[in-house]
Amino acid sequence: MTTPINLNKARKAKAKAEAQQRAKENRAKFGQPKSARKLEAAKAEKQARETEAHRLRPPGSKDS
Numbered sequence: 001m002t003t004p005i006n007l008n009k010a011r012k013a014k015a016k017a018e019a020q021q022r023a024k025e026n027r028a029k030f031g032q033p034k035s036a037r038k039l040e041a042a043k044a045e046k047q048a049r050e051t052e053a054h055r056l057r058p059p060g061s062k063d064s
Helices: 007-030 034-053
Strands: none
Touching: none
16 A cells, blocks of 8 residues: 655645746746846847938928
8 A cells, every 4th residue: 555645745846846947937038147138238229220220211201
């Protein structure tokens, strides 16, 4: 005969394991260093400036 298990402990252990897995995924997803976030923001800003510089007419001007 097998030994009985405490279902409450098993349920809590399963919830803890799921929470740890979710935390691991979030660390990978959101765990960028500040320098990397700043670099990405700078690249996006530069791209926006370059795109704006290639416009034929400034925004808000009337077409004639």
